[in-house]
Amino acid sequence: MSTRTVIVGTGSFLPARVLTNSDLEKTVDTSDEWITTRTGIKSRRIAARGEETSMLAAGAARQALAMAGITPAELDMIVVGTITPDMTMPSCACLVQQELGAENAFAFDLNAACSGFLYGLDLADKYLCQNPAWKILVIGAETLSTRTNWQDRNTCVLFGDGAGAVVLAGDGKGRGMLGSRLFSDGRLWRLLSMEGAPSLNPDLARPENDGSYIRMEGREVFKHAVRSMGDAVTRLLAEQGVAAADLGLVIPHQANLRILQSLAERLGIPLEKVYINMHKYGNTSAASLPIAMDEANREGRLAAGDLLLLCAFGGGFTWGAALIRW
Ligand SMILES: CC(C)(COP(=O)(O)OP(=O)(O)OC[C@H]1O[C@@H](n2cnc3c(N)ncnc32)[C@H](O)[C@@H]1OP(=O)(O)O)[C@@H](O)C(=O)NCCC(=O)NCCS
Structure with a gap:
């Protein structure tokens, strides 16, 4: 049996500060009721000043390495999916490498917005097929x-x-990554964008410039997200000869509860099989999938042999799906 990519450790790291819907009621014209019913989100975590993306990434990585029983020096490759690196250069991945002391790895960032982790997983899988003895760290951090x-x-x-x-x-026992499918459509970039470059230099931060911020046509993004993720999943399952009913757990990008409800309905998957933690963390972009995977793993929601489906959608647009035998 050929070697497959296996997840041997998961980890996550969330900043300590919790910002609730009630907190937001005090600063913008909104309500807990509106946010809860329209999005399913109740609270989110906010990094402290000086708590950079690379620090959160390294925190998650340490947990995943500990679970895997692998030292940083054993890593061959580090990929960080992020749209909020500490700086434009060096990459967040190189800062994580330094933080961990993973001196034998090569490291780089990958920008596919909220699909960044999924793209990283797909890429790492291809590297591992070529180099079955490698150990690869894939992070989503924002x-x-x-x-x-x-x-x-x-x-x-x-x-x-x-x-x-x-x-x-790498592992040769038949479990692991069965397949993945990635898609992009750059024609739609204006529906979800963030134009300013990241920088720790305060002189370059331009809060008066609307382009520094995330801009979004929410209703349009919603429609595309449901349709695109649905299509990607349908195609992947058909290619793999797997029925939706065979899936043990679906972990989708945690953007909006209503998106996930529509997606589950479209695919004929009961909502109980869809992992949801957005009520605690909101949409953490590239971090959303690996945080949810780590929580599901530590909660015992994944048993050996289960079929796990991942899917994501984000700015670009980018989207895709992956199928894993746990
Ligand atoms: C953003 C989103 C929650 C808005 O929900 P919606 O049901 O589409 O709401 P609409 O945009 O139609 O807005 C409805 C009304 O609520 C208002 N509204 C928007 N945000 C609000 C808030 N936080 N609190 C109260 N009212 C709000 C709007 O101004 C609008 O008012 P109007 O009718 O007087 O103009 C939803 O479109 C969404 O989740 N889209 C996808 C976003 C996403 O996932 N992006 C990332 C993808 S990776």
């Missing part, structure tokens, strides 16, 4: 609070900060 317009109720209620990580290794 501090979207730094790029949120806190006066804009259309966006500021949605996003949160955090990081999640997985350690991947």
Whole structure:
């Protein structure tokens, strides 16, 4: 049997500060009732000043490495999916490498917005097929609070900060990554964008410039997210000869509860099989999938042999799905 990519460790790291819907009621014209019914989000975590994306990423990575029983020096490759790196250069991944002391790895960032972790997983899987002895760290990490317009109720209620990580290794026992499917459509970029470059240099931060912030046509994004993720999942399951009823757990990108309800309905998957934690963390972009995977794993929601489906959608647009035998 050929070698497959197996997840041997998961980890997550969330900033300590909790921002609730009631807190937001005090700063923008919104209500806990509106946010809860329209999005399913109750609270989100916010990084402290100076708590950069790379620090959250390293926190998640340490947990994943501990679970895997692998030292940082054993890592061959580090990929960080993020749209909020500490700086434009160096990459967040190189800062994580330094933080961990993973001197034998090469490291780089990957920008596919909320699909960044899924793209990273797909890429790492291909590297591991070529190099079955490698150990690869894939992280999704964001501090979207730094790029949120806190006066804009259309966006500021949605996003949160955090990081999640997985350690991947080769395994020949038939479990692991069965397949993945990625898609993009750059024609639609204006529906979800963030134009300013990231920088720790305060002189370059331009809060008066609307382009520094996340901009979004919410209703349009909603429609595309449901349709695109639905299509990606249907295609992947058909390619793999797997029926929706065979899935043990679905972990989707945690953007909006109504998106997930529509998606589950479209795919004929009962909502009980869909992992949901957005009520606690909001939309953490690239971090959302690996945080949810780590929580599901530690809660015992994943048994050996279960079929796990991941799917994501984000700015670009980017989207896709992956199927894993746990
Ligand atoms: C953003 C989103 C929650 C808005 O929900 P919606 O049901 O589409 O709401 P609409 O945009 O139609 O707005 C309805 C009304 O609520 C208002 N509203 C928007 N945000 C609000 C808030 N936080 N509190 C109270 N009212 C709000 C709007 O101004 C609008 O008022 P109007 O009818 O007087 O103009 C929803 O479109 C969504 O989740 N989209 C996808 C976002 C996403 O997931 N993005 C990331 C993808 S990776």
